[in-house]
Amino acid sequence: MDRRTFIASAATGLLAMPLAAFAQQQDKIWRIGFFYFGSRQSSLDTGRYNAFVQGMRELGYVDGKNVIIETRFGDGKIDRLPSLTAELLRLSVDVIVATGSPTYSALRFATTTTIPIVVTVTTDPIIEGLAASLARPGGNFTGLTDTAADLGAKQLELLKATVPQLSRLGVLLNPDNVSHPTQMKRVMLPAQQVGVQVVLAEAGTVADIEPGFAALAQERANAVMLFGDTFFVQQLQQIAQAALKHRMPSIYLIHDYARAGGLMSYGADVVDNFRRAATYVDKILKGAKPSELPFEQPARYLLAINLKTARALGLTIPQPVLLRADEVIQ
DSSP, rough: OOOHHHHHHHHHHHHHHHHHHHHHHHOOOOOEEESSSSSSSHHHHHHHHHHHHHHHHHTTTTTTTTTTEEEETTTTTTGHHHHHHHHHTTTTTTTTEEEEEHHHHHHHHHHEEEEEEESOSSSOTTTTOOOOOOOEEEEEEEEBSSSOHHHHHHHHHHHHHOOOHHHHHHHHEOOOOHHHHHHHHHHHHHHTTTTEEEEEEEEEHHHHHHHHHHHHTTTSSSEEEOOOHHHHHHHHHHHHHHHHHHOOEEEEEHHHHHHOOOOOEEEEEEHHHHHHHHHHHHHHHTTOOOGSSSOOOOOOOOEEEEEEHHHTTTOOOOOOHHHSEEEEOO
């Protein structure tokens, strides 16, 4: 072999190595866990699961072709989560896309830091123990948040505009949610600034919801605000009905609440979070470390108003508030 032939052969070999590695990457069938605290039906009814699948498809991942999505649903039952977590781990998934604080807790206790976990919604990943900071999570959790520090103040502003006589704001808390005390602090100051007193009630189970609203009514609350919580999401209709029964204008952060009969919802586009979660999965599969992928905060908030509920409460929604609405439910 002469010198020219040797150089050409060596160059061909060097080029073939990364191309072969790339081909293997392309041929690989990735296994993704989709771990949802609620029911399968609720993930479909809200469009969340389909948004994630669509986001994956937009990036070139097709379920059953180059990716297998292993779904697990907790049906809102915390005691089911450890066994579901164990099932996903036995499947050796490459990434887990998770929803719900109880789900995150189950994963934290059961997984090693080698399994990347993409969070679809969290009020505060630092308080939940998922990240050292938003910019550099530092562990195996990353993903998207569904709120920001000023959300409570903006929700209070909407309630005050709709209920001008608002003087006592009821807040329904889940005592098991570690982020609720922080959210409470973020509401107290703006409430004081506009002369509104805050009164509290707790609900951590279905049986607590009606007594919680009864307690707020006894405290003469003019309206009620609910903080982001996985349990609340599973009980939107019951919460909306309880608020209407006690004649309390109410606000929550996801659109589904207004559709379920609540007066208003104002918060991030959570369905889009599930589509965006696919971009995190894509980056991780291409080699990015979750510890270095910043948690993404909402870029846009959506307002929905239920006029049927407003009429039942004897309220007239001010025109400036109506003009801000992204969705008006008749």
